[in-house]
Amino acid sequence: MQPFRFDLCELPGETEGLREEIRAFLAEELPRIPKATRAQTWSGSDAAFSRKMGAKGWIGMTWPKQYGGHERSFFDRYVMLEEMLAAGAPVGAHWIGDRQSGPLLLRFGTEEQRRKILPRVAKGECYFCIGMSEPDSGSDLAATRTRADKVDGGYKVNGTKLWTSGAHTAHYMIGLFRTNLDPQNKHAGLTQFLVDLKNTDGITIRPIKDLAGNAHFNEVVFQDAFVPDGMMVGTEGGGWGQVTAELAFERSGPERYLSSFLLMVEMIRELEKRGGAEGACEIGRLVAHLVTLRQMSLSVAGMLEKGENPALEASVVKDLGAIFEQDMPVRAHELLGIEPMVGEGSDYEQVLGYLTQTVPSFSLRGGTREILRGIIARGLGLR
Amino acid sequence: MNELQTILSDSVNGLLAERVTKTLVQKAEEGEFPAALWNEAEANGLTRVLVPEADGGAGGTWADAAIVLKAAGEHVAPLPLADALLANWFLATAGIEVPEGVTTLLDGDFTLDGGKLSGEASRVSFGRNARYGVAIAKGVVVLVSLDGAEIEHGINVAREPRDRVVLRGAAATAKKAPLPANAMRLYGALIRACQMAGALGYLSSQSVAYANERTQFGKPIGKFQAIQQQLAVLSTQAAACGVITDHACAQADKRGHDAVFEIAAAKIRVDDASSIATSIAHQVHGAIGFTYEHGLHFATRRLWSWRAEFGAGREWAEELGRETIAAGAGALWPRVTAR
Structure with a gap:
């Protein structure tokens, strides 16, 4: 017996109208972009393009309307994704917010976080990065060392995140920080925070050139960076479980x-x-x-x-x-x-x-x- | 699974899991056809899944047939179950009454003259054991008794009979059917692809089970990452084949003969997977899996034979590739999403 379940899934016929609409949009928008740039697809950042997609209602498609979403089906969203990717649309700016940070906030975020941030994400104006990896924590995510220590009204963050794609253009990071260390259980004591990268002192973002000379990932250093209480996502110490749920979106x-x-x-x-x-x-x-x-x-x-x-x-x-x-x-x-x-x-x-x-x-x-x-x-x- | 599919699955897997023992397959390789098992399979309707209910069949779809075809591959049943299932569908499509007894496919050059069939087919699956053969001659489906046919024995590397069958003016029942010229090769590729997907699933589960049993260096070899990573690859290949063959069957139900795109994709994909999967399965099993005594080879030798039947992956890939290039770069994505 195979442990996997792959039931066939046919896209509902009503998604075809959306597909045609997207193709017409792309036929207008893409010819001006060189093929080599289009080859970057979801790694290529283009804020103007993201705003146009937001205006079309193609970001946050499945989210509730009260948070700027459009309450469409996952199938509509799937069609949008595959059309953008196949055509080489520069969807990188809003990609992470649409794919995983938005859904994370919908599931674990506070009402205030959702109201303040999600509508801007859906408009294609607000971008996210994911602060998971560190110099000594790559595949071994539970080895996370960046600390968030409780202080009055919030947390002081110290440590370094590495390979953070898009940190140089993102407005927010969803950071996985250590709020407690139990040497017997590395998976406990991890907490997710929403970090305002544009308005927080003590954060240094240094782009890292990849082997091709492109800079899309970064080193993000936190030195006594203050993150208010209200920016915690989910529960203190619940970070591991939340990240695992998030990775299902990231990989799917x-x-x-x-x-x-x-x-x-x-x-x-x-x-x-x-x-x-x-x-x-x-x-x-x-x-x-x-x-x-x-x-x-x-x-x-x-x-x-x-x-x-x-x-x-x-x-x-x-x-x-x-x-x-x-x-x-x-x-x-x-x-x-x-x-x-x-x-x-x-x-x-x-x-x-x-x-x-x-x-x-x-x-x-x-x-x-x-x-x-x-x-x-x-x-x-x-x- | 719907009700019919559950019934079919229970029926075919129950029967074959119990009856297809190592001894039975070994005896079949020595030339002893498991006639009793055939009779039971036939009595359970497993060869008539695609025959309409009015004609004594299950009135099933290709999605239903896939369950039987995959089970036949998974359990390495030494019977022309898949071939008969397809042959009977050809007969039903033409409106010819489906006979009782072992029925196989005659994939060869035949001419029909005054109700008499002449010609020959090479590599006929279980030709020596079959009472009837089904051929397609110029769009006409032909049912012919193989009593009195000239049969020259041959085998494939899995020691399944692959015989040359020569007919000289054999009395035949013939009716025109709405089938494409390549029907034999097209649907032959579909049934083999499904059988292969079943055999690949078997390789995966059998290799995992073995890795959990076999102990070296004080622990089951499945605890070693080197083995785990290999088994992960094997299982993903099997999973991919399960999906693409299900998809091909679903499209055959939806589009009829126009499902050539998906059937070609399925045969190509399972062919590619079989090379990777047989290699890993044998590596994980070590020397014991290389013995005749151990049953692993019943599946791997079938895969090595079946992947070349009804068009190897390479042949289908060339056809699919030619069409793709001829349609042009811009047509690729619309073609893929239109299916």
Whole structure:
């Protein structure tokens, strides 16, 4: 017996109207953006684009209207996500707030936090980053050392968060800090806080260049940074459980298999020019894997819609999805043998240049391959 | 699962789990056809899932059939259960009465002349054991008795009969049917893909069970991360195949013969997975899994045979790839989402 449940899930017919609406919008908006930039999709930040999406009602789609949401189904949201990703829309600015920080606040946040922040997120004006990893706490999240010590009216935060994507553009961080240390139980004593990155003294954000020279992740240093009581999210000491719930959202979306999709499109465009049957076999295989991953991803979306917890299934899709995404530049190289380029060259060359250098991160971000497989092994009853 | 699916699942899994023992499969490999098991499977309606109720079948869908097909693969049943299920669907589609007895597919070149069928098919599944064969000749479904047919024995690497069947003017029942020219290969790929998905699920669960039993260095080998990571990969491959074959069956129900896109994707995907999964399953089982005595190979040898039948993944990939490139880069995403 397999421990996973992947029931088939067909998108309801009424989502097709939305799909057409989104395609028309993208046909207007995207041609001005170079393909190499579009290849960044959900890593590419474009505040103007996010505001346009907010105006369309495509951020916070499933949230209650009283918090600026649109009370649409998870399926509508799924269609929006996959259309944005497949087209290479620069959705990175609002991505984390829409995907996980907003839902986190809806579930665990205070009424004041929700009223103050969520409507701005839904408008595409307010962005989030996730303060989980630290210099000595990567995959071992429970090793978190950044401290939040109780002081009058709030907490004093000291420590360093690392690899924080988007901290340099984000308005808020959802930080996981240690409010208590029990050496016997590392998972206890962790608490989530909402941190106002733009209006708090004692926070230094230093961008870290990645191997390609791009700066999208950061080191965030807290030195006696004061976070008021009202900014705690959920319960004190309840951070581990809340983060685990959040990770199900973080790992479950179509961005976990579509990050290299633009390269697949450009590969086909190159092969089109060559004519004949060259590369047909390789492209056919990629299509088969793409179709399979989409059905698996949809199945997870169906579980979310039903209010079930697809944490295990999401790990399966993310692991398989990362293999597919990382395989894309390898297949492209084997098939076409064209050198990847940066800053110059054809669309194909530049998309290849970006993705060749970026794909190693796909099995690191949001849970490494090894951590995911450990989760799967636990699901199999091996741990 | 709906009511019919629950009944089918209980029926096929109950029957095969109990009756397909290692001894039974070994005897089948030595040439002893499990006729009693066939009779029970037939009596339980497992070969008539796709035959309308009015014609004595279950009136099921491909989604229902998938349950039987996957079980046949999972339990390595040495019977042409899948082949008969498809052959009977061809017959029902043509309005030909489905006969009792072992029925198999004749995938070959045949000509029908005055109600007599001539031609030959190579690699016929359980040809020597079959009482009837079903062929498709120029859009006409043909039912023919194999009594008196010339049969040359052959086997696949799983030691399943794959015989050459030659017919010379055999009396036949023939009726035109609304089937595409490639019906035999198309639906043959679907039934094999489903069987393979079942066998892959078996490899996954069997390998996990073995890793929890086998002790080395003072603990079950499944406690070692190196093994856990491999088993995680095996299980995700099996899961992917479960999904894509379910999807292909659902689309066959929804779109009929136009489900070629999904059926091709399914055969390609399970072919890819079978290479990865058989390798991991054997690695986890160590030397014992490489012996004839241990039953693991009943599944792995079937996968190595089936993946090349009714078009290997590579062949389907080339077709799917050609269409994809011809339709153009811009058509890829709309095509994928339109399904």
